[in-house]
Amino acid sequence: MEKVIFGSFLALSILLYDGLAIRRADRPAPETRLNAVVGLSASYITTDTLQLDKETKLVIDERLNLVKAQCTACHSSKLILQSHLTRDGWRQKIRWMQRTQKLWDLGESEPVVLDYLVKYYGPQDHSFDGRRLPLPKQKWN
Secondary structure (H helix, E strand, C coil): CCHHHHHHHHHHHHHHHHHHHHCCCCCCCHHHHHHHHHHHHHCCCECCEEEECCCCCEEECCCCCHHHHHHHHCCHHHHHHHCCCCCCHHHHHHHHHHCCCCCCCCCCHHHHHHHHHHHCCCCCCCCCCCCCCCCCCHHHH
16 A cells, blocks of 8 residues: 555656646656556556456456445545545445435445445454644643
């Protein structure tokens, strides 16, 4: 995951540099350089161990097409990517969408969709939550 984040940062830096710099004939187009940095191909992005769908950035496996059909028909895959829920949490989210957002009954595909979501987008075990520790209290005289 760190490689993907670093690769994205590096690619963005290259695109920003290319956008600000004067175009030179000997420098490849930004898209070419981005493809070389991130490792894009026609249908997927390669990471350390997982392949990501180029369109949705979801992990590619045999259930991806079903998940794309059931989930991204109504909303962006970014909602999946930012959520890291337990199996019960995903099930509750599906029930909420069925109750309030007119999501259809997933039927036999629901357990398959839940398996995929929990495997790749389940709870993350991180000791660091991205926030800095509070500053120590200072005594001012």
